[in-house]
Amino acid sequence: MTLRGKLILPEFEVKFVEENKVKALREKIINIITQISNLSCEIAGNDERQAMNILADLLALIYKAPMILSYAPSLPSSKYSANAFEYLLYYVILRHKYGKELMITPDLGVKDLMDKLEKLPAETVRNLKSFFQSFKDLMDIYEALLYTPADTRPGFNFTSLASHLQLTSLVVWAMQQQTYDQSQLRVAALLHDIGKLVNPEHHVRESVDILEEVLRKSTGELCIKGGIEKIRDEVLHHHGQIQTILNMADDVAASHDRISPIVMEGLDNLNLSVKECYSKRGEDSFNCLESKGAQEYEKASKELYKYLSSVLLDPSVIQKDEAKVLKYLNDVKPAQTPKSTQQASANTTSRNPIAYLVYVDFPGIQKFITNFPGLREMSFASFLVDFITSVYAFALIDSKFRDLGKSMLPVEALLSGYGGHSYIVVRADLDKPDIEGLFKNLKLEEELDAKLNVTVLDFMYDNEILGINKISEEIGKQSYNRYLLDFNERLYSYGLHETCSYCGIRPAVDDVPISPDEKERLCKRCKLVRELSSNRGFSAKTDTTYMIDGSFIRPADLAKSIFKGKDSSEGEYLNYAMEFIAGWKNENDKKYISLVKADGNYAGIIFSATVTFSDYVDRSFRLDYGIKKAFYETLKELHEKETSSANAQSSTGNSLVPRVLSGVLYLGGDDIMLMSPSVIAIQFAVRLFKKAQEYTGFTFKVGVLTVKPDHPVQFAYQAVNELMERAKIGHLNGSPVAMSSIAAMLFSNSLANRNVIDTEINKYSGSKHNEIKYKFLVVSNPLENVEEFLKSFGLEDFKELVNLYNNEREGRNKVKEVLRPIQDVVGYLSTINKENKGSEDIFFKGLAYMVRQRARVKENQSNTDSQRKVLSTLLQNTKISNDGGSAPLYDYYFILKSILAGLGEA
Ligand SMILES: [Zn+2]
Incomplete structure (x- = not known):
């Protein structure tokens, strides 16, 4: 019997892993990896290198299931998708195949942009859609990854396998500006701990076995057979003595430098019975935790997390009135900063970041969506906001990387995207002004009379990923400045021009037929959205x-x-x-x-x-x-x-x-x-x-x-x-x-x-x-x-x-x-x-x-x-x-x- 659970938050409860349930996923995991390996070769026309690139992105998309899978599984019947993130899927995968033909540049207007993605050859798009047919299996695997801790030990068990594997791959990419094997390393990173899901005690062996079975199942013709064999070897050695990119990235993603010393301090101070298990390795460590029993495990998980909170959270966060809704915070007292964190923060100030975080925000999203009088246009407008802040912003930065001959942005780099903003990780090949410059004078901003706010922040150093507190503090500071500089809605003087009969604000520019015998004078934004919404948004949804x-x-x-x-x-x-x-x-x-x-x-x-x-x-x-x-x-x-x-x-x-x-x-x-x-x-x-x-x-x-x-x-x-x-x-x-x-x-x-x-x-x-x-x-x-x-x-x-x-x-x-x-x-x-x-x-x-x-x-x-x-x-x-x-x-x-x-x- 294995005893492990994830501390889930904000509930602050330990959810124990149902081992029988996760074991049953083993076949599904093998099938999915096999299926997408074959699919990658198929799309790439058996070009080995291209297929490995595609495989890395397709695998990463499993960890992005919440974003990509949408709220109901569907088989789009036309070339128009109801879900903005399907366009992301097409772009991310087909850029490998179409290279420079599929570049997204600042001078593309909204319509050109949509056209470009919608005109991708139907056959390959259809191939990709088959990915969605495994909806149920993907959900099951994703959910298991979300509720299984990446590290079983109390104090570390608040991180899921899903986020750990995703971040490790992202760190691998960020650490290396130039490598031929980038994608291969990413696949290794995405899968290095997959065995933990089904067999935590011998997870390295299990991960390797899973890959062996994928190789066996793929009947010898698989174009990336050689690559997968190398990945298998990489995974086999990721806990070894030699410092590889993979095990360095593994540590950074797990924030080991930062939290290990604090967890150890906590174990000393809190007098927890599980303490002796931390000096043991592998199976012994599991047996030790198991011998302490579920109650001790749960107690240690909670106490150590509180300890981490007391050291790592900004005291002002803990003292907020709102913080009372997180009951466990009530007995967390902000500690005087212990040595470990002083060191960590001293380190970060003196070093150069290896990756930035780009925060893209569409200000006034509610106002933008309700600008339109009809449901059809509103439906398309809300689709468009997601599309621009996530898909477009990602593709714009990625195209720049490709244009410069750099390795492309992995899909993991789009960390999140909804509600009118997104977070994208960008390796420091480009400096801050370069990235900001990319978003200056966008044609679509002019067409839509809208303005994107883009904030670029330090995100990752070679031994640490910054916490979200620091990041959001910076975003707050910078966007305040931005609001002082430009208004999100241009001001128009009244009476000097004919106003649009839709929004009643912007100047009318054109006659647009509303019905066979009716015309209206609309502004540029309303005209464009009206036109594009005839096939997209509500129309695509139905x-x-x-x-x-x-x-x-x-x-x-x-x-x-x-x-x-x-x-x-x-x-x-x-x-x-x-x-x-x-x-x-x-x-x-x-x-x-x-x-x-x-x-x-x-x-x-x-x-x-x-x-x-x-x-x-x-x-x-x-x-x-x-x-x-x-x-x-x-x-x-x-x-x-x-x-x-x-x-x-x-x-x-x-x-x-x-x-x-x-x-x-x-x-x-x-x-x-x-x-x-x-x-x-x-x-x-x-x-x-x-x-x-x-x-x-x-x-x-x-x-x-x-x-x-x-x-x-x-x-x-x-x-x-x-x-x-x-x-x-x-x-x-x-x-x-x-x-x-x-x-x-x-x-x-x-x-x-x-x-x-x-x-x-x-x-x-x-x-x-x-x-x-x-x-x-x-x-x-x-x-x-x-x-x-x-x-x-x-x-x-x-x-x-x-x-x-x-x-x-x-x-x-x-x-x-x-x-x-x-x-x-x-x-x-x-x-x-x-x-x-x-x-x-x-x-x-x-x-x-x-x-x-x-x-x-x-x-x-x-x-x-x-x-x-x-x-x-x-x-x-x-x-x-x-x-x-x-x-x-x-x-x-x-x-x-x-x-x-x-x-x-x-
Ligand atoms: Zn208008």
């Missing part, structure tokens, strides 16, 4: 074949069958994007659409309380992966209920799933924005964020806004953003708390925008700073409460909601019945006193009325259980204290109204 649990789902097919159009033109359905997502079954439907926007709580403190860079990488990748997994699993649940529903007519069997898939605006990191049929929106959000909380350790604030599909989507977006902000549960009894929460509202006739949300909430609940003492609108409802509420009527189950949707008429009656007692109370409140909302008198009168009503419902036999239940649940969730009282009356009212509106009645 025109894709998704694979959900073995079924193939093509949203465009369903959309076309509903919105046939007068002239039966193919693209007619694109004009009904909102209606389609809302769940319309025909062109005269009246169903509402919900916007769901969410954001992780306390991301700032969670990321700045990291002790090493790999600690940061782990949290960031786990967050990204966890969110996407949560979405996919929620979708799978819905899919399952839809296909098994007794009422599923063959044609509408899968009706809701394709709409949810089409409604994702963005989903990555801690940022989520999606649209959904309003009948399932709240349930979907509850399920999704409950899982997301479990998979990421984060909590979320969620806003769900329900409107008519013809509501201007840009205002609805701003409104749901405000609603989400108001959903946050900040402090309870003076201390910050991390809790997921949901706010829901529905607007039927009036326009919803940011201010309207604010005014409405303030009226019933008070402002953020000045709450109304007695209120019937809670806004920041704990996720569990909303779940409980839905559960009391069986509405928490997708099955029931799918039934309601498939039998609208009955469905409406059912929901109305539950809604009736609530409407009754709402009506009563409005009659007793319109002027005195929030007064104690009204509040208690309202409660008394609810109690009376409940009693009345009980006596009346014709009423069903649900009416009594809704009042009981409401009363149960009523809170009264010396400071005031609250009952989620209007919250429940909006929740039920959203479901009803999703059935075509508001």
Whole structure:
């Protein structure tokens, strides 16, 4: 029996590795490596060197699974991809094949850029797509890598194999400006500890065995056979006496220089029983840890991590009020800096960096996305932001390297990318001004009237990777200066020019046909985005074949069958994007659409309380992966209920799933924005964020806004953003708390925008700073409460909601019945006193009325259980204290109204 576990953060829990489960992955690992080795040779036309380059990047992409795999596996049906990172895959792999033909330069406009990537020969792109068909296996392997510690010993076990292997390969690249065997070394780095997954005691032997089996399976024709044999030998010796690039990089990636002395100090100071195991090697070390037992292991893991935090974290981080949400930090006292760290910091100041970190930021992303009035353009705009900050920025730097004859940027160098910014590691072949210079005068900035912020920071020395604290501090300083220098939005004088009829800000430059008999004058940005969005963004999202649990789902097919159009033109359905997502079954439907926007709580403190860079990488990748997994699993649940529903007519069997898939605006990191049929929106959000909380350790604030599909989507977006902000549960009894929460509202006739949300909430609940003492609108409802509420009527189950949707008429009656007692109370409140909302008198009168009503419902036999239940649940969730009282009356009212509106009645 092996005893090992990973300290997962921010939860601060030890998750023990299920050895049987990881052992079962051995075959899958061998298969995947074999499969991509063959694929590499195939794409490279059996050119050995090229194939090894491709193999290194394809392997590295496994460690980037959260980024590349997106939120649902798909087989793109056209040349346009719904996911910006698929373009990264094409670029990264095909640059090896097409060399100088595939260069990305600053003078490429957005359209040329897209064209260039979309025109890649279809055959090779198709080959690459087969990579995605192993979605399930890749997810399984990635997840195991994420939850297996790279180093089993307490004090070191907070780093995952996934981030360690990725960083080692990156360090290998950064350490060597010129080598012929660069890719071969990277493959060795990416695989050197792969054996640890299945056989930690004899991991070197195991890694070698895995490679042996790959060689055996590849039937002798494999063009990189010789290369893989060399890699096998490299891996075999990576723990040997000779200093190789690989074992130096291994140490740097593990931050050994930095943390080993502190862990040893901790072992001395903390009197931990596991201490004696650290002088043992290999199997003895494992046996020793095992003999101490799980409890001691767990205790040591936690105590040593706290010790590391006390030494390595900036005291100001620990002392922040927000830091209280990380409970373990409460008993971490900032230490006087011990010798070990003094040395480390003295070393770094006197040496030259070997690699920089480039931070690319698209400022004002929300503003940019909501610049456009239509969903189609907004959907493309959010795709474009990811595309520019990650794919374009990476390709631009990489092309420069290639142009200079340097070894290209490994895909590992794109450390992360979502939410309008990215981190890219760049070897110090180029100096800071060179890198910054690359981003000056970009054609696409001019075309889009947007400005990228690019910050270049020291990142890696030959014995150390800087922690994220130092890095983000620098970013903060530098971007502040930048904001002083240039505004992200140019200022235009009014009245001197005709303004664009889309955004109403920039000068109009051109007539653009909006429909066969309508023209509009648009600015450059709106014109370009409008044009490009006809095939991309929403359009690409629907025109894709998704694979959900073995079924193939093509949203465009369903959309076309509903919105046939007068002239039966193919693209007619694109004009009904909102209606389609809302769940319309025909062109005269009246169903509402919900916007769901969410954001992780306390991301700032969670990321700045990291002790090493790999600690940061782990949290960031786990967050990204966890969110996407949560979405996919929620979708799978819905899919399952839809296909098994007794009422599923063959044609509408899968009706809701394709709409949810089409409604994702963005989903990555801690940022989520999606649209959904309003009948399932709240349930979907509850399920999704409950899982997301479990998979990421984060909590979320969620806003769900329900409107008519013809509501201007840009205002609805701003409104749901405000609603989400108001959903946050900040402090309870003076201390910050991390809790997921949901706010829901529905607007039927009036326009919803940011201010309207604010005014409405303030009226019933008070402002953020000045709450109304007695209120019937809670806004920041704990996720569990909303779940409980839905559960009391069986509405928490997708099955029931799918039934309601498939039998609208009955469905409406059912929901109305539950809604009736609530409407009754709402009506009563409005009659007793319109002027005195929030007064104690009204509040208690309202409660008394609810109690009376409940009693009345009980006596009346014709009423069903649900009416009594809704009042009981409401009363149960009523809170009264010396400071005031609250009952989620209007919250429940909006929740039920959203479901009803999703059935075509508001
Ligand atoms: Zn415009």
